[in-house]
Amino acid sequence: MRTDRHTSATAVAHPNIALIKYWGKRDEQLMVPCADSLSMTLDVLPTTTTVHLAPEAPADSVTLDGSPARGEARQRVVGFLDLLRERAGRAEPAVVDTRNAAPTGAGLASSASGFAALALAGAAAYGLALDRTALSRLARRGSVSAARSLFGGFAICHAGPGSGEAADLGSYAEPVAAPAFDPALVIALVDPGAKAVSSRSAMRRTVDTSPLHRAWAASCAADLAELRAALPRGDLDAVGEIAERNALGMHATMLAARPAVRYLSPATVSVLDGVLRLRADGVPAYATMDAGPNVKVLCHPADAARVADAVRDAAPGCTVLTARRGPGARLRTEAER
Numbered sequence: 001m002r003t004d005r006h007t008s009a010t011a012v013a014h015p016n017i018a019l020i021k022y023w024g025k026r027d028e029q030l031m032v033p034c035a036d037s038l039s040m041t042l043d044v045l046p047t048t049t050t051v052h053l054a055p056e057a058p059a060d061s062v063t064l065d066g067s068p069a070r071g072e073a074r075q076r077v078v079g080f081l082d083l084l085r086e087r088a089g090r091a092e093p094a095v096v097d098t099r100n101a102a103p104t105g106a107g108l109a110s111s112a113s114g115f116a117a118l119a120l121a122g123a124a125a126y127g128l129a130l131d132r133t134a135l136s137r138l139a140r141r142g143s144v145s146a147a148r149s150l151f152g153g154f155a156i157c158h159a160g161p162g163s164g165e166a167a168d169l170g171s172y173a174e175p176v177a178a179p180a181f182d183p184a185l186v187i188a189l190v191d192p193g194a195k196a197v198s199s200r201s202a203m204r205r206t207v208d209t210s211p212l213h214r215a216w217a218a219s220c221a222a223d224l225a226e227l228r229a230a231l232p233r234g235d236l237d238a239v240g241e242i243a244e245r246n247a248l249g250m251h252a253t254m255l256a257a258r259p260a261v262r263y264l265s266p267a268t269v270s271v272l273d274g275v276l277r278l279r280a281d282g283v284p285a286y287a288t289m290d291a292g293p294n295v296k297v298l299c300h301p302a303d304a305a306r307v308a309d310a311v312r313d314a315a316p317g318c319t320v321l322t323a324r325r326g327p328g329a330r331l332r333t334e335a336e337r
């Protein structure tokens with residue numbers, strides 16, 4: 001459905017951290033993941049994106065944190081705008097302005113919050129009236145993890161059945177109710193540098209060459225079933241154990257890729273040792289890592305300060321912040337803009 005009311009819209013979306021990871025696509029063109037994933041949306045480091053249609057402009061203009069986007073970053077946004085234009089049956093170029101609350105280069109710049117905000121603002125600006133499921137499916141085309149940031153709290157992204165159009169239709173995220181579970185996530189930014197290998201090419205290499213990938217992807221289904229039972233119970237130990245083993249398994253698949261993809265640094269391993277010491281001291285704390293060296297530690301909110309101290313001791317000089325469950329992506333109202 002198409003509406004013509006707005007030609008400019010601003011959306012805010014938060015990053016999410018997967019407890020059951022997505023690592024591998026079965027359709028790169030349509031951005032369809034190999035397996036289901038499940039995440040917690042955070043209440044920190046939002047992305048704010050404004051999309052403004054500019055009928056007179058010669059081309060799209062894309063600004064990231066105040067500077068013109070270049071190379072692949074620009075190409076991914078322009079490709080997404082092309083998809084919006086195709087869906088809306090419109091041709092106007094757009095001016096896209098994206099701001100990340102994460103300090104530039106903090107190592108937590110998120111394509112999840114970025115494409116969730118772009119999908120929401122872009123659909124509104126181009127007059128596409130889409131429900132949350134359709135917006136999630138759309139955001140997935142920008143970055144699979146973005147499908148989950150449309151929702152607050154916990155969200156599952158379905159891999160969906162089949163191939164082609166059926167796979168595209170069947171792959172979207174939806175919320176997972178867990179009202180009793182409101183953990184803290186202590187984030188250790190151990191290395192602010194840009195990653196040597198993009199997650200996109202690293203996951204392609206893993207799927208293509210790692211003998212461990214198929215086994216790990218199969219284990220994700222069992223992890224997911226256990227996690228879905230543990231979440232509504234608010235069982236931090238069960239959730240944490242599943243999340244930690246799932247993340248370590250994902251990194252094992254990368255280490256077995258040819259050539260190996262290794263995101264974990266000495267500081268990562270120090271923090272992981274710190275997490276083990278916390279557990280030995282009776283503090284429930286569990287680690288997860290994405291396509292980079294930073295570590296996120298799941299714990300009870302009452303233990304967050306102690307966990308943050310342990311992380312700082314383990315990796316002196318690292319930046320630490322504590323997140324909780326955050327909200328889903330939303331459009332800013334006229335009054336807020």
Ligand code: DP6
Nearest residue numbers: 018021022111143144145200290291
């Ligand atoms: C390790 O969603 O950033 O964070 O779909 O190619 O854009 P693309 O990749 P992206 O990969 C996220 C991988 C992960 C795990 C996860 O968030 O599920």
